[in-house]
Amino acid sequence: MSEQIKNFLYLNRRAPYGTIYAWESLEVVLIGAAFDQKVSLAFLDDGVFQIVKGQDTSGVEMKNFSPTYSALGDYDVNQLYVEQESLEERGLTIDDLMHLTWEDEDEDWAEKDSIRVVSRAELASIIEQQDIVFSF
């Protein structure tokens, strides 16, 4: 089993800043990108708040780690699933999220969207297809 490429899913269900989980999940994703596994990220429940644009942490004197999400494309992490129902319950739309992209080497470095909004039912299927699910 150790030689095969596995499907890794990072299940992000928490808001940023209130707890450190969101940030540390991102740290694992970045480290994990070096391991040549097939990686995707799911944002559901309060996890959708992690990638809301316009975060400014100067007033709480914490580090704003949200710009790091923009770097994920450079690490070939470009499968970000965001749950539609979770957005709606929180009064959000995709326009409230950061515009995260990656450049497709196979198509002359065309810029493509990393985020795909999926339904709850689709996300359930995506979870099912994984080999490993990280929860924080």
Place this chain on the structure above:
Amino acid sequence: MSEQIKNFLYLNRRAPYGTIYAWESLEVVLIGAAFDQKVSLAFLDDGVFQIVKGQDTSGVEMKNFSPTYSALGDYDVNQLYVEQESLEERGLTIDDLMHLTWEDEDEDWAEKDSIRVVSRAELASIIEQQDIVFSF
């Protein structure tokens, strides 16, 4: 203000064992009993699970601290408010709770119930009457 007797309320809203808060709240109550303040405890939300009878922690290898609630009466801690709605939502009645009592010195050590089941509205008023509310 330092000389007056204050009304202390311990707001217990968490289940036991999953986290240490319930146990440590009890520790503060016991220590606080030496301070001659007017003390009461409120059990609401998952806090009502703290005083459910028949707790047996041998399988989880944790200390069963529930017998300590029975000692509260000896420390003159005998105002335990349990929220009716919280019990109902959890499928519980007062019969599922430990029978906690105290002996009234003024009435020839008559045994009296420490627990009083109150409505949510009553509990809101009880909270309002306090000087200090401890939350864990």
Place this chain on the structure above:
Amino acid sequence: MSELHTVNKSPFEKSSFNSCMEHVLEGSAVLLYEDGVYAAIKGTAAEGKVKSAQGVKFYALGPDLSARGVAVERVTDGVEIVDYAGFVDLAAEHDKVVAWV
């Protein structure tokens, strides 16, 4: 006595906001901070609870709203935005603080 209730958890993740709302009395105030500020967003189930609370003043901590990218125009009408100094003032002005941690 007048009470300042504080809520620091997301209403979508934990029940503490709802529990607070069920115990808050007229004449009291509720301060939303940390992940609790998500209860101050328009267009959510929490908005309804905030709007229907009779005679209760609502505050949200500005630095926590900003950290989470919640713009002022998304904050439910009637919720006043304060900073930490304002949080201190609220704690001082009310007779006690009740934390719904």
Place this chain on the structure above:
Amino acid sequence: MSELHTVNKSPFEKSSFNSCMEHVLEGSAVLLYEDGVYAAIKGTAAEGKVKSAQGVKFYALGPDLSARGVAVERVTDGVEIVDYAGFVDLAAEHDKVVAWV
């Protein structure tokens, strides 16, 4: 692939049980442990969700039920009680474990 979902938080306190139930597929299993065992009590809102989940097997960790004074007869019908060895077996028998922490 077959999944073992684990829930360790009270359904009354946190949204993780509900979120798990909204993502569990037929043929999967759900293990309730720690404060998650409160989702296995009869006569609660959680009971309805457990009973209406089609083709999903439910388990509850016995040592956690006992610690919390939840007698076997209060456990929702169809929920199987396991010990830690049973938890290990479930993790081994399913293709992966999804923790709704």
Place this chain on the structure above:
Amino acid sequence: MKFAIQVNEGPYQHQAADSAYLFTRAALEKGHEIFRVFFYHDGVGNGTRLTTPPQDDRHIVNRWADLAEKHGLDLVLCVAAAQRRGLVDDGEAERNGKDATNIHPKFRISGLGQLIEAAVQSDRLVVFGD
């Protein structure tokens, strides 16, 4: 006005430690008195001198210590919580046969009575937790 502050969570994991600090600092800036900051449960982790956060992150322990230095704050770790989590001063090390200490010199370890006393002696108790 006199405030007592209770901190239930450790540094970095939960924002509680940050909020407690920023509230305390703001109260001092407004001229209020902080009778005591009591660190309970995982909150005792705020008082170790062994932390090394990333350079671009805040140093939560030193921040408390600097505030204590400036305003003479009384920073108290609950002894029972400290014992369970391995926060040790000289006295604890000797009593429990430990070969090292890790408490920051601006903090002290004491009993739960210090929390009750703070609540009795202060005008307001403000609790920060998870």
Place this chain on the structure above:
Amino acid sequence: MKFAIQVNEGPYQHQAADSAYLFTRAALEKGHEIFRVFFYHDGVGNGTRLTTPPQDDRHIVNRWADLAEKHGLDLVLCVAAAQRRGLVDDGEAERNGKDATNIHPKFRISGLGQLIEAAVQSDRLVVFGD
């Protein structure tokens, strides 16, 4: 079967540390292999040798250490999490200029890659958290 275990919370505050231990022990008793136990976030608190819990309570750190002694378990604390929370071994003490260490000798400090590797190399990852 090969298991990787991830522990996100410290000892005593949350049951996660207990559940992870009891799961790990049960897996070993059933003849499974534990590839690694990775302590992340506050979970690093499981690895301090300075704890002194009450005599009638379980000793969570020693319990892990005894299991490691018996089964050769690999108990790893995440280095970044350890630095933020003041968990220090000899190397960290030297690198960061600390005058004491507090890690238990049955634990070691290493990077996040150890978690990824454990997930890749094991048949199952089981996460215990808050």
